[in-house]
Amino acid sequence: MESCSGEAMSHNGSNIPHTPSRLQLDLSGAAIQGSIEDRNPAIVLPNQEDDTYHLAIDLGGAGSLIKLVYFSKQSDVSALGNASPCSPFSRSDSGKAGILSRQQARFPTQGGRLHFVKFETSKLSDCIEFIKSKGLNCYDIEDIANGIQSEEGSIIKATGGGAFKFADMFKEKLGVTFDKEDEMSCLVAGANFLLKAIRDEAFTHLEGHKQFVQIDPNDLFPYLLVNIGSGVSMIKVDGDGIFQRVSGTNVGGGTFWGLGRLLTKCRNFDEILELSQRGDNSSVDMLVGDIYGGLDYTKIGLSASTIASSFGKVISDEKDLSGYRREDIALSLLRMISYNIGQIAYLNALRYGLKRIFFGGFFIRGHAYTMDTMSFAVSFWSKGEAHAMFLRHEGFLGALGAFVSYDKLGLTNLTSHQFVERFPMGAPYAGGKIHGPPIRDLNEKISWMEKFVQNGIEITAPVPMAITGTTGLGGFERPLSHSSSLRSDSSAALNVGVLHLVPSLEPFPLLADPKGYEPNTIDFSDPEEQEYWFGILSDQLPDLVQKAVASEGGTDGAKRRGDAFARAFRAHLARLREEPAAYGKLGLANLLELREECLREFHFKDAYLAIKQRENEASLAVLPDLLLELDNLDQDERLLAIIEGVLAGNIFDWGSRACVELYQSGTILEIYRMSRSKMQRPWRVDDFDTFKMSWDRPHFRALLFVDNSGADIILGMLPLARELLRRGTEVVLVPNSFPAINDVTVMELLNLLEEASKFCEILRKAVKAGGCLDDKRIGEQDSAANSSEASFPKLLVVGNGCGSPCIDFRQVSSELATIARDADLVVLEGMGRALHTNYTAHFKCDSLKLAMIKNQRLAEKLIGGSIYDCVCRYEPRTQL
Numbered sequence: 050m051e052s053c054s055g056e057a058m059s060h061n062g063s064n065i066p067h068t069p070s071r072l073q074l075d076l077s078g079a080a081i082q083g084s085i086e087d088r089n090p091a092i093v094l095p096n097q098e099d100d101t102y103h104l105a106i107d108l109g110g111a112g113s114l115i116k117l118v119y120f121s122k123q124s125d126v127s128a129l130g131n132a133s134p135c136s137p138f139s140r141s142d143s144g145k146a147g148i149l150s151r152q153q154a155r156f157p158t159q160g161g162r163l164h165f166v167k168f169e170t171s172k173l174s175d176c177i178e179f180i181k182s183k184g185l186n187c188y189d190i191e192d193i194a195n196g197i198q199s200e201e202g203s204i205i206k207a208t209g210g211g212a213f214k215f216a217d218m219f220k221e222k223l224g225v226t227f228d229k230e231d232e233m234s235c236l237v238a239g240a241n242f243l244l245k246a247i248r249d250e251a252f253t254h255l256e257g258h259k260q261f262v263q264i265d266p267n268d269l270f271p272y273l274l275v276n277i278g279s280g281v282s283m284i285k286v287d288g289d290g291i292f293q294r295v296s297g298t299n300v301g302g303g304t305f306w307g308l309g310r311l312l313t314k315c316r317n318f319d320e321i322l323e324l325s326q327r328g329d330n331s332s333v334d335m336l337v338g339d340i341y342g343g344l345d346y347t348k349i350g351l352s353a354s355t356i357a358s359s360f361g362k363v364i365s366d367e368k369d370l371s372g373y374r375r376e377d378i379a380l381s382l383l384r385m386i387s388y389n390i391g392q393i394a395y396l397n398a399l400r401y402g403l404k405r406i407f408f409g410g411f412f413i414r415g416h417a418y419t420m421d422t423m424s425f426a427v428s429f430w431s432k433g434e435a436h437a438m439f440l441r442h443e444g445f446l447g448a449l450g451a452f453v454s455y456d457k458l459g460l461t462n463l464t465s466h467q468f469v470e471r472f473p474m475g476a477p478y479a480g481g482k483i484h485g486p487p488i489r490d491l492n493e494k495i496s497w498m499e500k501f502v503q504n505g506i507e508i509t510a511p512v513p514m515a516i517t518g519t520t521g522l523g524g525f526e527r528p529l530s531h532s533s534s535l536r537s538d539s540s541a542a543l544n545v546g547v548l549h550l551v552p553s554l555e556p557f558p559l560l561a562d563p564k565g566y567e568p569n570t571i572d573f574s575d576p577e578e579q580e581y582w583f584g585i586l587s588d589q590l591p592d593l594v595q596k597a598v599a600s601e602g603g604t605d606g607a608k609r610r611g612d613a614f615a616r617a618f619r620a621h622l623a624r625l626r627e628e629p630a631a632y633g634k635l636g637l638a639n640l641l642e643l644r645e646e647c648l649r650e651f652h653f654k655d656a657y658l659a660i661k662q663r664e665n666e667a668s669l670a671v672l673p674d675l676l677l678e679l680d681n682l683d684q685d686e687r688l689l690a691i692i693e694g695v696l697a698g699n700i701f702d703w704g705s706r707a708c709v710e711l712y713q714s715g716t717i718l719e720i721y722r723m724s725r726s727k728m729q730r731p732w733r734v735d736d737f738d739t740f741k742m743s744w745d746r747p748h749f750r751a752l753l754f755v756d757n758s759g760a761d762i763i764l765g766m767l768p769l770a771r772e773l774l775r776r777g778t779e780v781v782l783v784p785n786s787f788p789a790i791n792d793v794t795v796m797e798l799l800n801l802l803e804e805a806s807k808f809c810e811i812l813r814k815a816v817k818a819g820g821c822l823d824d825k826r827i828g829e830q831d832s833a834a835n836s837s838e839a840s841f842p843k844l845l846v847v848g849n850g851c852g853s854p855c856i857d858f859r860q861v862s863s864e865l866a867t868i869a870r871d872a873d874l875v876v877l878e879g880m881g882r883a884l885h886t887n888y889t890a891h892f893k894c895d896s897l898k899l900a901m902i903k904n905q906r907l908a909e910k911l912i913g914g915s916i917y918d919c920v921c922r923y924e925p926r927t928q929l
Contacts, residue, residue: 360385679772695766770782799846815842879899
């Protein structure tokens with residue numbers, strides 16, 4: 050890497066140098082999902098053509114690291130990009146003909162992901178074998194899937210000093226040629242990409258506290274990028290492709306590794322870090338108290354424990370190297386180098402008037418003491434005005450910049466709403482190796498899980514550093530840990546998930562304050578809150594596994610998958626208990642989504658499918674009688690009865706422990722009738738009268754975010770949709786795009802509408818007007834009826850783009866975002882959508898939040914109530 054001896058260099062222009070003859074990489078869309086062999090996360094490229102150049106490499110010099118970023122096909126990403134089966138643009142007579150086809154062209158089915166892998170430069174042969182085993186030296190990516198090795202090889206983007214040093218070896222061993230990219234250009238391009246496109250990429254770390262920082266892409270520049278490799282480069286970044294290397298130092302990661310190896314006899318970088326975890330630097334460093342008889346130097350603000358001179362105490366000792374503990378030497382060395390890098394970085398930021406300093410490079414390793422030391426230096430000298438920030442993909446900036454140099458087009462268009470982060474269970478959590486071909490078969494993945502369990506290896510989180518005490522100018526107390534050893538973040542891929550780029554996700558356009566929007570209602574920074582919900586999910590796990598296995602026929606294979614899922618999810622919970630911020634900013638919505646993704650990872654498509662089908666059949670059987678009962682009421686009575694029905698229906702939630710207990714005491718219809726009979730007003734949150742006053746003004750389009758299958762959707766939300774339709778309001782039902790517990794999904798809801806339309810004229814006309822179902826599915830009608838239906842309000846079904854009991858309005862399907870722009874009423878139904886998330890959200894249109902509380906803790910925290918309390922919260926549109 051660069052050292053301080055190099056002269057300042059500058060590069061101006063909007064693009065990284067690009068070879069026109071090369072195939073272009075399409076980065077205009079993505080999502081986060083990885084496979085079990087991945088040590089580090091991946092970025093999916095749904096718009097990428099098959100024949101892409103698929104590997105970029107950042108090669109450090111001797112004693113450094115090799116970083117790979119490579120592309121692999123992700124054929125199943127098409128499910129994330131396709132329009133819902135019932136699209137508002139699917140009918141040629143809808144007035145928006147051709148929009149659906151244009152959307153399909155915008156979101157092609159072919160996708161992929163970016164994998165991140167590193168090797169020590171000393172293990173170059175392992176790196177070469179890894180590339181060969183995965184077929185990354187093939188010219189055509191189709192050859193990879195077919196196991197064909199190309200005779201011609203490929204041209205690979207490469208950066209770093211090793212791109213020159215090892216070029217001949219890669220040509221000889223793999224038949225590949227390096228297309229060398231400028232190292233500084235790649236570092237800046239990689240950092241800009243991450244800071245613009247990944248929501249929880251940057252974070253601060255001071256006194257043991259990690260806090261994620263949301264970066265506004267429109268207010269990113271200028272900033273100082275401090276890349277710590279073997280040496281240190283400090284780069285002032287003023288824009289895309291506009292930067293200047295303003296300083297650096299030759300005291301960096303190579304210094305720590307080199308001196309550490311000489312002084313401690315450790316074999317690798319991570320071993321020195323682990324050793325430092327148990328160190329006490331006061332036996333090596335000269336402290337202020339050593340000079341002033343154990344006293345502080347209060348006149349200039351120095352505490353007695355402040356380090357006056359790193360390794361200074363060794364001067365007055367008669368001992369040789371063998372007389373000092375290796376742990377103490379390692380900690381003193383780490384402290385000395387980290388603090389000086391932080392101080393030099395701040396002085397450069399001060400020189401150029403920069404408030405933001407981003408630190409990257411594999412020296413940091415996500416190591417808490419290293420980050421605390423740098424942060425303290427920056428905060429102390431700037432008097433708290435400047436902040437040290439760190440990057441989750443810290444070591445891959447150069448490799449990522451080289452990869453995106455295949456095609457800079459589209460990079461500036463990527464925004465954080467297009468990325469979904471997922472954390473699959475893979476080898477890093479259990480110390481597995483990434484060498485060899487990818488694990489493509491599900492049985493191999495399950496066997497992998499079983500292997501580690503059989504070998505007695507605990508699948509759990511690495512142990513993080515405990516909070517470090519600061520006592521003055523650079524004065525740090527001895528770092529403590531939860532254990533006698535530390536597995537650093539570099540070996541465990543901590544802080545990094547798999548990045549899936551999903552171009553079909555957009556922010557919800559009706560949010561009144563998009564920048565200030567926070568989906569999670571519960572404060573997960575509270576350790577007690579975290580532990581409570583971790584416990585809830587742990588307790589629910591056996592029942593969930595049982596239902597998941599039953600949903601797949603209860604076969605032996607399904608049982609194996611169920612066991613593997615349970616082990617994987619328990620490992621995730623263990624990791625999060627150790628460090629709640631390991632997966633980014635944690636909220637209940639993220640935790641529930643993690644559970645659903647874990648189910649999908651082990652191929653459980655819909656764990657509650659059989660239960661939902663039974664409940665749907667039972668509810669459809671009584672729907673005609675309910676509609677007849679409602680039609681016999683006058684308008685005011687009918688509206689109250691409908692809202693009561695929504696609240697009563699929302700009691701059915703298999704994600705609630707209280708609800709599961711109810712299921713054991715009665716049938717679905719008995720529970721529903723009991724729930725309706727207890728609908729006594731006033732409710733805990735009761736804005737019904739205000740909502741009824743607004744009812745005189747018909748809405749143009751209403752978005753109904755529905756929750757559970759069975760009585761919830763059929764006996765609760767369908768009557769509400771029907772009432773809106775009879776008032777002339779166009780209704781859009783918004784279910785989940787993918788299964789989550791017993792939540793209703795797009796395809797399931799379409800089938801329910803087909804059945805309900807058979808005995809409800811209003812629903813039949815609206816469904817037909819909306820184009821969800823054709824004449825053959827809902828019955829042929831005469832021409833006169835067809836004419837009247839043409840002007841009837843539409844009933845549409847649009848997926849929300851997610852598969853979670855909660856909803857994050859920063860990321861919804863583009864289809865929903867498009868149709869929402871003309872909506873003037875949003876109805877959020879259910880605990881997940883209206884209470885766990887979005888209870889405090891405000892919208893540009895009228896909003897109604899309806900839910901029955903099935904969790905005592907949530908009731909107390911949110912509304913000061915109790916279990917089975919009802920929430921009917923109405924807010925007129927926010928005036929902007």
